[in-house]
Amino acid sequence: MSENDHVWSRYMFGITAKCSHLTNNLAESFNAFIGxxxxxxxxxxxxxxxxxxxxxxxxxxxxxxxWKGVLVPEVQKQVIELSKNKGMFDVQGLLLTELKWMGKREGMK
Incomplete structure (x- = not known):
């Protein structure tokens, strides 16, 4: 084996939880769900x-x-908000159901 196996080989990784708080939260949520x-x-x-x-x-x-549309209501609200400022964005169609919004001004996110 190579000297860098510990970097990329799964068998070299430890089996202990790397994020114990996430594991604990998941277990607590599941236990509360099953009651x-x-x-x-x-x-x-x-x-x-x-x-x-x-x-x-x-x-x-x-x-x-x-729901009235094909989008989740919260996403629909965000799309409406973005479309109010559409002059600030350049919209490019990628697919029939997918758009890409690009800021026209430098520094826009």
Missing amino acids: DARAKPIIYCVDSIRIKIMSMMNHRRMVAER
Whole structure:
């Protein structure tokens, strides 16, 4: 093996968490989500989690059906705000569904 295996080879990396706070937050969020299902036998636990996920997805679908356009409402608001200042931007079409906004003035972000 080369001298630089520790830089690029996955097998040379340690298995401990590199961001323990992220791992901990994920575990806490999951445990809070499954709630009382943790104490049930595995079949009932998995079934409870499945029902929660199905309910959550159904709720999100019903909310999304009320949207007027093809964009998420928050993104739609941002597009409207950007279009108010469209004189400051040069819009280039990349694809049928994709645009690129470039600032006309130097230093624009």
